[in-house]
Amino acid sequence: MDGRAHNLAHVLRLLTGLVVLSVLMGLLMAGLAIPAIGAGGSATKSGVKAFNDLPSEFSVSPLAQQSRILDASGKLIANPYDENRIIVPLKNISPWMQKAQIAIEDSRFYEHGGLDVRGFTRAMVSNFQSGDVQGASTLTQQYVKITLQENALRRDDKDAAKAAVAKTYTRKLQELKYALDVERNYTKEQILTGYLNLVYYGDQAYGVEAAAQNYFGISASKLTLVQSALLAGIVQQPTTYNPVQNPKQSQTRRNAVLDRMQVLGMATAKDVAAAKKIPVANMLGNRKPPKGVCQRSAEPFFCAYMMEYLQKSPQMAVLGKTPAERLKNINQGGLTITTTLDPKLQQATLRELTKAVPIGNRSNLGAASTVIEPGTGKILAMAQSTDFAKSQLNLNVDQRYGGSQFGYQFGSTAKTYALVAALESGMPLDGTINAPSASPEDPHSFTRAEMKGRCNSDKDWSVENDYRSGGEMSLARATAESINTAFGQLVIDVGCKKVHETMGRMGVHQGDGKPIYDSVASITLGAGTMTPMTIAASYATLAARGKYCEPTPIASITSAGGKPVAVPPTSCKQVVRADIADGVNALLQGPLRDPRGTARGSWDESRPAAGKTGTTNNHNQSWFVGYTPQRAASVWVGNVIVAKNARGDLTTLNGKCFGTYGCKRSVFGGTIAGPVWGEIMKAATAGLPVVNFTPPSAAVRNGNYVPLPDVVGNSVGTARAKLEALGFTVRVGAMVDSQVDEGRVARTSPGARAPKGGVVTLLISRGYESTPTAPARTQPRQTFTQPTTRVTTPVAPDPTPGVKPPKPPKPPKPPTRP
Template identity: 60%
Template sequence: MDGRAQNISAVLRLLLGFVVLSAVSGLLVAGIAVPAIGAGGQAAKDGVEAFNELPSEFTISPLAQQSKIVDAKNNVIANPYDENRIIVPLKKISQTMQDAQIAIEDARFYEHGGLDPRGFTRALISNLQGGQVQGASTLTQQYVKITLQEQALRAGDEQAAEAAVEKNYARKLQELKYAINVEDNYTKDQILQGYLNLVYYGDQAYGVEAAALNYFGVHASKLNLGQSALLAGIVQQPTAYNPVINPKQARARRDVVLTRMEQLGLASAKDVAAAKKVPVVKMVKKTPVKGVCHRSSQPYFCAYVMAYLQNSPQLSALGKTPEERLKRINQGGLTIRTTLDPAMQKAAQQEIVKAVPIGNKSNLGGATSVVEPGTGKVLAMAQASNFEKTQTNWNVDQVYGGGPYGYQFGSTAKVFGLVTALEKGMPMDSQIYVPFASSSTPYSFDGPEVVGAPCGADKPWDVTNDYSIGGREMSLAEGISKSINTWAAQLTIDVGPCDVLDTMKKMGVHMANGEEILRSISNATLGSGTTTPLDLASAYATLAASGTYCEPSPIVSITTPEKEEIKVPKTECKQVISADTADAVSYLLKGTLRAGGTAQGLWDVDQRPAAGKTGTTENHNQGWFVGYTPQVATAVWTGNVVAADKNGALYTLNGKCFGDYGCFSKVFGNTVSAPVWAATMKRITEGMPAKDFPAPSEKARRGDLDPIPSVYGRDPDTAIAILQDAGFAGQVGSTINSDAPAGTVAGTSPSSSALAGSTVTLYISAGPAPDPEPTTPEPSKTSKPTSSATPTTPSGRQRPTKPPGRG
């Protein structure tokens, strides 16, 4: 072991100290101060005086030990550490282990007072006679030496750590004096307990409990005779006697310990013989050493927690810097209780991998975040990937282990325009004019509210729909449930894209690098920007919590080994939108799951009320569903892990296969992500009471609108000027048949009132409808002219009936 005499110089040092030690050893048990009178010779006198002047008070600091991260049900998720050490009381260390360590290190441990004169004399004679070089350190002296080294290393003082084990006479004297102080202040059992928890057993295992688990997969309380002897023998030379890398040397050393135990009467000859027959390679049951989260049952959540502990502003009580915090986490023996619900986690993980098989060769990824509304607790975090191959957590921000950007979130963004509109006072039953567009025929938004406007575009903005629809007024309920792109674009223009982006920010949506979503109308309306599942789950949880946004957090409490609680501030929650708005939006988002909505048929809204929104991005690159009940909000992402090729061209999900769900020629948010969400939510809400969202208030239904001045019969330019004077913007819409003079305004949308500052669309008269061609009526029928004021599409055709969009 380090510090033992191993060569001739060690023998000489022991010989030089013999006179002094011989003089003082008989008096040590009576006290630390040793009178110089009676010591033989000036050298002895000087040595005793030097001994008396050495520091004597020895302070034992708490040992560095691994911490424990547990889930909401107290199951261990991970054990972070610098030194793999688990502190256990002596009563949880088998008697055979205690006996083995004493037998090989200090057989007279319970008889001496810190220095063993008999052992010292034996070692000296053996060394002088040229026999096996022996050390004279008692177990207590070893404990002092290793403690000094441990304390120095924890303080970052490498020089002091080296001095603690340096082989010289002065260090041995200081060690001896400290050992006597330890013996005066601690019982033998306390010293033995400290020693067994402190010493290094090789293979990155510190202390007997960690060593027992590391080599044999058993607790120290269960160690048998052979296992105890093997561990006890390692201490002298942890590398040479490491049973994993040097099984032959370890066996020989084990047998030495067993023989010594038999000699001391600590083990029977029969038991010793049986223990010696067992090969070391059959004793060791060890798995390869991995990183903290690589060993975790929930590696991605583990990595998120570790990053959160080091970087969250909420946890400054752990330290000022990430480095300080990590040191405390790894060395402090903390119990870190998290929010993770194991049943929800199991459901989320199983359901996402049914759709996205781990290790697939199709560039497919999938992730699910589950958040509790009103608290921000992260209840589950699933990911369809192998942590050994990729440590990037697709659910979270970069600072917490995610990638630098996240993924485009598509039509899930439309909810923020709806929130902004209702927050500004637009009634729930409002209708807005929706321009016509199809999948192949875009509508170009090119007015001053878009081109060159704040948060607008630098050129006309072309918007398509999944199918042909528009050229008419459309309610908020229809627009959001069918996820009509031109509806969302017009709504964003009406309420202001900058304000929509501000709403996103208030509700916690940002890019994975922490920056705001880039301020453009496309990002505000169609989710062209990027974010993460956890951000979206938290944003939608704001709606479930009647407008209260809570920053997501995985931490419930942190306690020390002494059961003292480290102050963890409560999750920051604040009302970011009115309860009236949030409840009204929840009511409207139920339509997504009802007949005619983009996720129809997946959920029984009447049996268990829920709300949500699908999301599909450009070129069917990513698919989303974010939905919630009053108790839980869940975001599901399935998409291309690498979003684009080296030239920036987006990959598509179309034509790919999704595990149990099969293969699809076209992939939307409702194709895979919505079914995964429904399957996950059905499992995690099982047993919860079915609750409904608060009913929308009269204020939300009624809104807060300004009257629109009459512009009937005016020419378009004059009409727009009148509207501007009244605080509105104006734009020319479609042409309709009307009694108004051709070319003048036949009507507006909205017709009577609108949000202050919003855009009013003008219908231009084409004159009265022409009389139908005269025909010869059948004798029993008559015909008469009719007129129609139904808005037509730009091509003059009536809107065809199509199924809802897929968002």
């Protein structure tokens, strides 16, 4: 017969071509379709052409697979995924699993060329009789169908994904033609490998490796006969045969697979009988069910930060233009993302935090710490003593990356920025400040007149010292002892705008990314808010001699094929002159080394270190932020949820208990945060060479100060004229106690020297001196480890996890004073 095929392939083309024709013409009756095989007329030729016109080249795209996030040592932190799939080669899949899957899905897999003729014929006859479009799919055809569906889903093409599994003759014919192409271009081993890595095994497990781990807690290479039979049986109906949800149906199906393996000679009767005796429920004791990507991570908070950073950081534009595109590439691309996280330091950081603040404590206490490498911005550790299962709020980072809208008030750690601004303004390293006297019972009030033009304040500003202190004092002493009024005067003299601008240069911002409020209280005494990572990176600027680097957790990224992804370098910029940073470093060694330093005893001085304590209103939050030339770390210890008592005061830390540190009557930055920082920094610097800070230059030591003329006792007008003639800006300050005649100049601030062209404040005599107060510091040293910041200016509230805090009000503009 001229129109008949002379080989099997041609016969198959004729058969399938006629099926196409039958579908197109609506001739679904068995009597019309089957006899047509023998016809050599135009219908057959048209059917053959229709089949041959179908696309035949099948492209096997890489499977969507989990990416890996690793720590700096290569240890797994997390496997981001859309589909819980881990790709493995055939050699890493148990032979039992290979046999079981072939036995139940396609026993003649190694004999056919993509189409099982016997099965196909039997199914077609059944279909024509019933009117259905049913199975007889070989394993190769199933592989084609699921691959088409997978590729469509990855393209977000829902219509194509639906069409890939539609029960139509057209789809089945296209699937068959693709299967023939796959068989021509791939080996049986390659097809079986793709199938076993692709199919869905229920319970959110895609591919045999993820299924083995999910159900049995083992790798696919270790699957036994009974385990393999259970998994192989799930594929046909993943929900019905899910052993977790439907153990009885799953066991029946498993036993059917075992029977089939015995019939095919793949397993002995003895082995099959033994396998059937094991209840499915007893097989799932070691299962590792899939959870959220970070819920199952050993470092859940860092994992969550990484997922946000990869999607939202400008540095990660190499992964996609939009967060959605990046997430898709992360979840499906099989990337290897190596981070900067030092696992040993991370463990040590969490250990020291939880010694002071146990996770799950009932005292509303939290603690957090970030460790950064100066000069690179690498995040070496990020830990917090809270329960990820109860709250995923990351206390270390900004809102953009899973943190709070604000952060926490950072107290006297703010004084560091005043030091930078003062030295930049020309104040010598041994310069002095005329600190107004104040105590807890007798605060000093900086008037609006003093601050006019220098700070944004519409009211007088009341500031306390933790004990009675004041008078002319060195910059070094004011720093070591953290005298509030000294820094209040310093910021007013230098200018709030100058200090605020310095903060911005050094990376200071709220948790929402906005600048901190420019009120004098925020700028001087840390009434603003900031996160531990932000302030650690900011202080690292000083350790790096003035170079600020954006914090980064990325060491490298490689593609699924092992090719490096070109990640842009971290953004670093010289924001403070190196010699200015050297001068500030010298001053900030005082809190740790000075006998009266607020963090004295927190560091063993085995290597040079610098830093600053911080305590906020009513001892609500406490900090220590410090560094060596090689490492910078912040430690926050405080109330996680900020609340007020019946009197409206912020809840205090005083009287609370801190793990191994015991219960504390009064809590300052140097009480808990300082010692915890010291232990973390020991771990951070272990094994590193001892590096000294660079000594300050002569220019910084001497500043640009020039002598002031003696104007004490002069009238305001005379004193102003003398000073303005020398180029100074003069303003009139507060009335002070003095034996000088009332209304005349009692003293100036600064005293003997001032920056060339700078501001000199005239302090005016009341004409008398009040009764002397009791000598300062009669109490034991430990009672004033860190002065408390007390201000009357409204401040931003601390965040409440899970609750969006209200935006703090801005102070109104100051009224014009008569």
